[in-house]
Amino acid sequence: MRTTVSVIKADIGSVAGHVTVPDQLLDYARNKCREAVETGLIKSFYVTHAGDDLELIFSHEKGVDNPEIHGFAWEVFKGATEEVSKKLKLYAAGQDLLKDAFSGNVKGMGPGVAEIEFIERRSDPIGVFMADKTEPGAWNIYLYRIFADPFNTAGLVIDPRMHDGFKFTVLDVVEGVEAVFEIPEELYDLLAIIGTQSRYVIKEVRRKSDDEIAAVASTTRLSLIAGRYVGKDDPVLIVRAQSGFPAMGEILEAFSKPYLVAGWMRGSHYGPLMPVSLKYSKVTRFDGPPRLIGLGFQVSNGLLVGPVDLFDDPAFDPVRDLASRITEYIRLHGPFMPHRLGPEEMEYTTLPQVLEKFRERWVKSD
Ligand code: F6R
Ligand code: MG
Ligand code: MG
Numbered sequence: 064m065r066t067t068v069s070v071i072k073a074d075i076g077s078v079a080g081h082v083t084v085p086d087q088l089l090d091y092a093r094n095k096c097r098e099a100v101e102t103g104l105i106k107s108f109y110v111t112h113a114g115d116d117l118e119l120i121f122s123h124e125k126g127v128d129n130p131e132i133h134g135f136a137w138e139v140f141k142g143a144t145e146e147v148s149k150k151l152k153l154y155a156a157g158q159d160l161l162k163d164a165f166s167g168n169v170k171g172m173g174p175g176v177a178e179i180e181f182i183e184r185r186s187d188p189i190g191v192f193m194a195d196k197t198e199p200g201a202w203n204i205y206l207y208r209i210f211a212d213p214f215n216t217a218g219l220v221i222d223p224r225m226h227d228g229f230k231f232t233v234l235d236v237v238e239g240v241e242a243v244f245e246i247p248e249e250l251y252d253l254l255a256i257i258g259t260q261s262r263y264v265i266k267e268v269r270r271k272s273d274d275e276i277a278a279v280a281s282t283t284r285l286s287l288i289a290g291r292y293v294g295k296d297d298p299v300l301i302v303r304a305q306s307g308f309p310a311m312g313e314i315l316e317a318f319s320k321p322y323l324v325a326g327w328m329r330g331s332h333y334g335p336l337m338p339v340s341l342k343y344s345k346v347t348r349f350d351g352p353p354r355l356i357g358l359g360f361q362v363s364n365g366l367l368v369g370p371v372d373l374f375d376d377p378a379f380d381p382v383r384d385l386a387s388r389i390t391e392y393i394r395l396h397g398p399f400m401p402h403r404l405g406p407e408e409m410e411y412t413t414l415p416q417v418l419e420k421f422r423e424r425w426v427k428s429d
Contacts (some may be wrong), residue, residue: 065182066106066365067129069121070191070281070299071136073159073174076148077115083345084112087151091143092117099135106365113356114195114346115155116175116297117143120358122367127178133169140174175281179301187362188304190314190373194336196346196353197326199282199298200260201336206231206278207257208317209302209309210268211246216313224307227272233257234266234282245271261325261408270307278302297326304359311359315373318355321386323393327351330410332402334393337386340375352390 078085089110096108109120125132140160148156161173170176208215210229218225228246231253244253256263268278281299304311321335334352344356357373396402
């Protein structure tokens with residue numbers, strides 16, 4: 064049977080600034096999802112949050128980009144904004160709902176979307192990863208490690224079903240075009256490109272031998288606003304695991320390094336991506352550090368079984384410690400690059416006003 068897993072997310076209001084999503088919003092969304100299961104629109108769901116982003120995870124049989132599924136997610140976000148966020152005067156109520164009227168697909172309307180559709184195998188484990196205070200290009204280095212780095216993923220070397228490698232679809236968010244790269248043959252070419260993660264973003268990964276979908280990231284909003292920088296879009300990622308895909312442990316191994324990602328305070332700073340349990344899915348220090356949560360499910364006869372809170376484990380304590388030490392160090396730089404992003408990537412800037420204010424002060428230098 065063909066099953067689709069949709070992860071649709073939006074920041075529609077949060078508590079104590081951009082810190083976390085309150086229970087009232089989560090309860091609203093859960094009630095709506097329960098109704099949608101009763102009417103048969105979706106088969107199962109899980110509602111959670113990554114920092115200040117409300118995350119709706121659905122399983123259903125309607126395929127990707129389905130107007131009913133997108134319309135339902137839009138209604139949940141809209142209704143929750145009106146009935147909860149605005150009434151409670153939550154911070155930045157309705158922030159990610161950029162349009163008024165729904166037009167068939169939430170892409171380009173503000174929410175972030177990652178959807179994956181596949182014919183269920185005998186048993187189908189997936190990982191859903193959700194980050195706050197960063198951007199979709201943040202996944203590049205992790206997807207490279209999961210699907211292309213044999214020092215991370217042993218299966219690339221020793222599992223005959225993975226040994227042919229994978230193909231990566233990369234989106235150029237400036238030109239709004241995409242290209243496919245085959246690994247391992249084009250490994251160095253891929254790295255030459257995806258190392259510029261602010262511009263080139265991995266959109267999906269497929270197994271080369273049979274074109275089977277392996278991972279999907281939320282790049283949709285970016286692709287529609289190509290050519291114009293409109294800020295960070297806290298990203299989500301779905302990865303299939305086991306039996307010819309990387310083992311769940313190989314997927315998680317990639318997150319054992321807290322790489323620097325762009326976002327954090329005012330969407331204008333580099334900081335380490337810290338994997339945390341759901342309990343710590345909130346941002347604190349300097350509105351961060353950027354957080355990552357991971358949930359494991361079995362997709363079984365159209366239903367999501369789980370989740371497992373994947374980073375709720377002392378094995379990830381050293382990663383969090385290192386992320387905290389990196390935080391300590393990089394914060395020393397205050398308003399200086401490379402902690403602060405380059406001027407073209409900053410979400411907040413006063414540079415034009417400052418330059419204008421002192422326009423007359425600049426004189427020819429010898
Ligand atoms: C970054 C983010 C926060 C805010 C910061 C200032 O994505 O959400 O770091 O940018 O808290 O927020 P405002 O301008 O709303 O006071
Ligand atoms: Mg926010
Ligand atoms: Mg957010």
